[in-house]
Amino acid sequence: MPVLPKFLPLLALWGLLQASSSSFANPHEEPEVQTLNPGPECFKFNPKLPPRILPSSKKFEGSSDLVHLRYHMGPVLSSPINIYLIWYGKWAQPQKLLIKDFLLSISSNHHESPSPSVADWWRTVSLYTDQTGANISRTVVIAGEYSDLRYSHGNQLTRLSVQQVIASAVRSAPFPVDHRNGIYLILTSQDVMMQDFCRAVCGFHYFTFPSMVGYTLPYAWVGNSGKQCPEVCAYPFAVPGYMGGGGPGSLSPPNNDVGVDGMISVIAHELAELSSNPLVNAWYAGEDPTAPTEIGDLCEGLYGTGGGGGYIGQVMKDKQGRTFNMNGRRGRRFLLQWIWSPVLKACSGPNALD
Numbered sequence: 247m248p249v250l251p252k253f254l255p256l257l258a259l260w261g262l263l264q265a266s267s268s269s270f271a272n273p274h275e276e277p278e279v280q281t282l283n284p285g286p287e288c289f290k291f292n293p294k295l296p297p298r299i300l301p302s303s304k305k306f307e308g309s310s311d312l313v314h315l316r317y318h319m320g321p322v323l324s325s326p327i328n329i330y331l332i333w334y335g336k337w338a339q340p341q342k343l344l345i346k347d348f349l350l351s352i353s354s355n356h357h358e359s360p361s362p363s364v365a366d367w368w369r370t371v372s373l374y375t376d377q378t379g380a381n382i383s384r385t386v387v388i389a390g391e392y393s394d395l396r397y398s399h400g401n402q403l404t405r406l407s408v409q410q411v412i413a414s415a416v417r418s419a420p421f422p423v424d425h426r427n428g429i430y431l432i433l434t435s436q437d438v439m440m441q442d443f444c445r446a447v448c449g450f451h452y453f454t455f456p457s458m459v460g461y462t463l464p465y466a467w468v469g470n471s472g473k474q475c476p477e478v479c480a481y482p483f484a485v486p487g488y489m490g491g492g493g494p495g496s497l498s499p500p501n502n503d504v505g506v507d508g509m510i511s512v513i514a515h516e517l518a519e520l521s522s523n524p525l526v527n528a529w530y531a532g533e534d535p536t537a538p539t540e541i542g543d544l545c546e547g548l549y550g551t552g553g554g555g556g557y558i559g560q561v562m563k564d565k566q567g568r569t570f571n572m573n574g575r576r577g578r579r580f581l582l583q584w585i586w587s588p589v590l591k592a593c594s595g596p597n598a599l600d
């Protein structure tokens with residue numbers, strides 16, 4: 247399933263709650279529980295934030311009996327995963343480097359990325375297997391990049407035209423058609439609109455149609471919501487305006503870029519689902535394959551131990567107040583949502599306390 251901005255329908259309800267609640271009016275009353283000191287310049291905390299309405303994760307949280315995540319016999323990405331990046335629109339070099347550092351952190355070792363790390367986080371994803379018992383690969387590489395600087399299909403994309411963007415990219419050298427190990431990641435800049443972006447989706451994954459692209463290729467799209475709807479798609483680095491307009495309640499992003507730091511958790515969500523359900527016939531819960539609940543959906547909005555009911559879980563803050571929950575390569579830090587573990591039958595991440 248796509249990453250959905252699930253708290254939108256709650257606008258009205260939240261407005262009502264606000265009328266009788268002072269907890270948001272004075273954010274300094276929000277509990278910030280200082281516990282273990284994870285390092286000289288960090289402390290752990292579990293901030294209370296305006297709630298996201300997360301039907302799946304909230305309902306299933308801590309109650310594995312309710313989750314019927316099942317394997318539907320299709321393939322998972324068990325060979326080393328080649329990511330082909332399509333930068334659609336205008337991207338600044340530091341933004342590209344940040345996203346690439348995240349992607350390259352998935353396979354980085356412990357010397358490069360201290361625990362809790364992005365690589366540790368991907369270990370949960372790699373617990374999923376196909377019918378032959380092959381696990382999802384722990385090797386993820388950036389196999390190619392393509393910049394669509396001229397907005398080849400305009401600045402308003404649809405679920406179908408995004409496939410034409412991929413078709414243009416694979417037609418251009420040196421971007422191969424890699425239907426064995428390839429996944430195609432289309433990232434749109436903040437001035438690009440996408441059908442349902444902000445209203446219904448922050449990102450989605452699917453596969454291309456042979457009639458559009460010539461091949462069946464698993465792909466994901468994620469947009470930079472920085473200008474359009476950070477309070478929807480870069481949560482918790484921005485909170486809705488009726489709750490204080492990105493001021494009180496929002497958390498400081500780990501790399502000082504609300505839009506891109508917000509995208510990274512959405513990219514993480516989509517990559518985890520793309521790997522475990524690339525053709526939408528492998529791992530998902532629910533009976534409806536057109537609206538599957540996948541391994542990222544089950545844990546949306548959870549970033550640490552003790553999350554739920556308006557809490558995102560215990561995460562860390564550096565001395566500048568920037569929030570993160572895991573380390574990546576080159577000293578990078580990221581805030582990534584947790585993933586459903588098939589072993590623990592619960593949401594899990596490397597920064598868990600137990």
Ligand SMILES: *[C@@H]1O[C@H](CO)[C@@H](O)[C@H](O)[C@H]1NC(C)=O
Nearest residue numbers: 372373374375380381588589
């Ligand atoms: C592969 O998946 C199985 C089942 O979840 C798990 O027990 C095992 O540890 C995994 N192996 C690797 C190498 O990740």
